[in-house]
Amino acid sequence: MSNNFDAKKVAVEEIKERFSNAKSAVLVDYRGLTVEEVTELRSKFRQAGVEYKVYKNNLVKIAIKDTPFEALSQDLTGPNAIAFGIEDAVIPAKIIKDFAKGHKKLELKAGIVEGSYCNLEQIIQIADLPSKEVLIGRFLGSVKAPVANFAYFLSNLIKEKEGNAEA
Template sequence: MAKTTKSAAIAELTDKFRSSNAAVLTEYRGLTVKQLTQLRTTLRGNATYAVVKNTLTDLAAKEAGVTAFEGQLAGPTAIAFVEGDPVEAAKTLRDFAKANPLLVIKGGVLDGRALTAAEVTKLADLESREVLLAKLAGAMNASLSKAVYLFAAPLSQAARTVDALRAKVEAEGPAVAAAPAPQDTVQDAPADAPQDAPAEDVATGGDDA
């Protein structure tokens, strides 16, 4: 990859890290183009799922001040950059991984806080923004004073989500260790992985030499 192309890719990744509400790191070894396309389609509206190069991603993360992925960038890597509701994006990734075990969720970052794979799963168990809004509407109908209290609460969606996740983790005790990624950490993507990344990809999977 030419130096100017690498610089552009790093700049694009850095911008994605800075502009996203959250990001979830995954390994997609063994997934087909059809499966990756299905995941992208399901995430659309909440997140952009991009196949990335490990070395460039490491540089971009450091540039953006993200340390959550240090030491985890190995194998065919793709990141879900979340622009919408992080809870809904986590649910989508969790459910897809259950149906397609070859997708490995390795960790994430939410509002600057590093998340383990187990914490990403706990995030998926929280109530979505739509559910919270529905409860707010119900509170308005049932009790004006309660509605006023809810409106007075912090309005930052990211802050509410982080607080809820922290409370859930504390209530349930230490997070269960994430399932280990495949021991084969060869950087090249499998034969059936995308050869030419779709338009939204930053770069093809795997690390560069």
């Protein structure tokens, strides 16, 4: 019994570490996926820097107690896998949502993103958001546009004045 208890303690510590390094954690129900489909999903996660793990629900509940991820306890029923967003908090939800389009058996359940609990609808909304880079690009474009228009106006005004001075 001591050997089993020690193994569970090690597993709980591993789970705690995964959660402590994560900006987000998204729960999925993977029942019904084939081995090939799970391998494909894992590959997509690996390419994006997302950690994808299956743990026993009771061990996860112990590990997330008194942490910002504790709200996930209510969703830890049945077989679950957890996608941990280490660098980008939104990418796990995006990958799962895109993958689920072609694999109806994969189901998003809930998640914690940047410390906030998100139910299924909220996770889907987050997955639909443009990437951080796209949002920054849009912002910079909107800031740049008035300045560029003003510079164009001044340039034309100067050319017009120079044209009138020559005539």
